[in-house]
Amino acid sequence: MECGGAVNSPGDAVGLSPAHLAAGGGQAFFLLWQLQTGVDVNQQDCFGETLIHKAARSGSMECLSLLVASDAKIDMCNKDGHTAEELALSCGFLDCARYLATVKLTQDTFSKAQSSLYGLRETAAGIKRGQCCQTIFNGKRRRSDAFV
Template sequence: MLMLDCNSEDCLGEAPIHKAAKAGSLECLALLVAGDAKIDLCNNSGQTAADLALAYGFLECAKFLMTIQHTQTMKLKGQSGWSLSDKHGLLREDPTAQKQESKTSRSISRKRRRSDGV
């Protein structure tokens, strides 16, 4: 069986994820992401797959790639305040993270009021 590296680049510096983005193939992008393709890989012109998807008019592909990239970034940072919650794969803020943030803001406000003597 022939195995291809999903991050191998051609003479333009484009990997399969760039080609799938230019073709507007959401299915191929999903398979490549599942196969550990590097989403932030830039071609020789400095463009990511998301950049190419936008340039070629494939908005749904660009949104998918940006959502996956953001999710991976959040996982690396150890923050999970965002989730893939709608059928279009758009980022939505996690309500539990909003509640936590709200509680934190309130406790900070109270501290400020106390130190101001109010």
């Protein structure tokens, strides 16, 4: 890479950026520096692998945790159709595969909880505006027959 070059530019013919090399080599400090300069964490090389694929293939838990904290997409597939979790498992890095599986489960659970909360909020807003509940009339609650 030349001095003053773009952070996301591929450094060689196969599309490996310095960040790809850092993640693949388990160089967490250099990867952190690259992340701080604004590198695209989901940039793919010619094999369709992102930084998280490279870190999973090398078994670097430090690089994986940096990438997860930087909002890397952990469910992206490379050109062979493998996720980072599958690569870690096939390379024998069980702790990395478990970590990625746990993160994915947590993200999925959080996403489902967010969508449930959104629906609940919409229902509550509808009730407040008098659109969902028939006991509300012109923004005010009707009195029940017991209080008339």
